Amino acid sequence: MLPIAIVITLAMGFNYTNGFHDAANAIATSVSTRALTPRAALFMAAVANLVGAFFGTKVAKTIGSGIIEQPNGTRGLWLVGAALVGAIGWNLLTWWLGLPSSSSHALIGGLGGAALVAGIGVKWANVFNVVIIPMVVSPIAGLIIGYIVMTAILWLFRRAQPGKVQRGFRWAQTASAAAMAFGHGLQDASKTVGVVVLALTVGGYHEGSHVPIWVLVLSALVISLGTYSGGWRIMRTLGRRIIHLTPPQGFAAETTAAGILYVAGMAFGAPISTTHTITSAIMGVGATKRLSAVRWGVAGNIVGAWIFTFPGAALAAVVAWYVTYFWHH
Structure with a gap:
């Protein structure tokens, strides 16, 4: 009984780091455009994460039986x-460095590395x-x-008064940020x-193959607590360093990312990265202004973190396997 309790505790530890690591995915754009205050945004994201977790059983089955x-x-x-x-190790490292890497791919990389060494x-x-095809496509x-x-x-509101447009999209961002957080819960709590x-x-x-309800409830609550604890380092990277977003841009990025998360999770059970999705959406939105508006150097550093996530988490899992398994035996 003790080994399973330890593993479940570790899983909830990962879930918590996923929450505060990826909280920025849902709310960075809303906070950076001042559509929401940081605390209000975090609370809203935590609630939406909680609800979204109950809609991602296809993703849960992919992770539970489709990887190893x-x-x-x-x-x-x-x-x-x-x-x-x-x-968990990879999440903490990239959080400390302020890099929005993928918790999803860290988990999959960890499973792959541990399976190979075992x-x-x-x-x-x-x-x-x-995993790989959705990772590239999303x-x-x-x-x-x-x-x-x-x-x-831009075309629909080309003749509208700019001040009214900005105010209107600040309100609209409350809904789009909630949709993004719902998608994060659907995807990441389910993993x-x-x-x-x-x-x-x-x-x-x-x-x-059914999922026990207590596992869903526990995972949903823990990721929501992690989300509410915040992820300020990564939030600065997504919300300010890639491009300075306006409310219409933030709404466009969040709506785009949320739609992709829903389709991947609910239709295909594909465990895609919320980080990859929102970051690329921000870049696409920013490119409508001019290509130079996007700070491609920062974007390049983020892509580098994506590339190293699978091997980095796999290596950490291999080390953990040798240290814990052979020490125990």
Whole structure:
């Protein structure tokens, strides 16, 4: 009973870091445009995360059974624990550096690294189809759709009085930020749910593909608490350093990203990165002004963090496996 309790605690630790690490994804644009105060934005995001978590069971099943072959017994629990330690370590490192890397890909990288060192098979075809392809497609979609949505807004309001437009979109951003936070809960809380279900199955405490309601509730509450604790370092990167956003731009970016998250999670069960999606949407929106308005150097640093997330989290999981498993034995 103790090993499963430890793994679930680690999963909730990852979930909490996911909340404060990725809180910026939902609210950075609203805070930077002064549509919402930081505390009001965090509270709204926490509530929307809580609700969104109950709509992402397809994503949970992908993480729980679609990434690695099912390990067995104590060895399997050690594998899941090592994967979580790797993901938490990567989250904390990138949070400290202020880089909005992907908690989702940190978790998947951790699972892959721990599985390889433990001699458990990785479902490479499935990883390619539901992780790698969406990882490439979602930022491209964010960039293109963000550009199109912002272009449409500029055309529709081309004769409107600028002051009224700014005030109107500040109100609209409350809804778009809530939609983005809902999508974050749908995607990211569900990933932790999938890991907990995997651990319960491995430990012999669960059978079948259904998701226990207590796991959903616990994951939703913890990610909401993490979100409310904030993520100020990353918020500055997304909200100010890539481009100085206006309320219409913030609305366009959030609406674009939320739509992509919904389609990927609810239609395909694809665990895409909220970070990748909102960042690329911000870049697409900013490019409608002029390409030089986007600080591509900062964007390049963020892309670098994306590239290193899989191997970085996998390596951390491998180290955690050796330290904990062989020390215990």
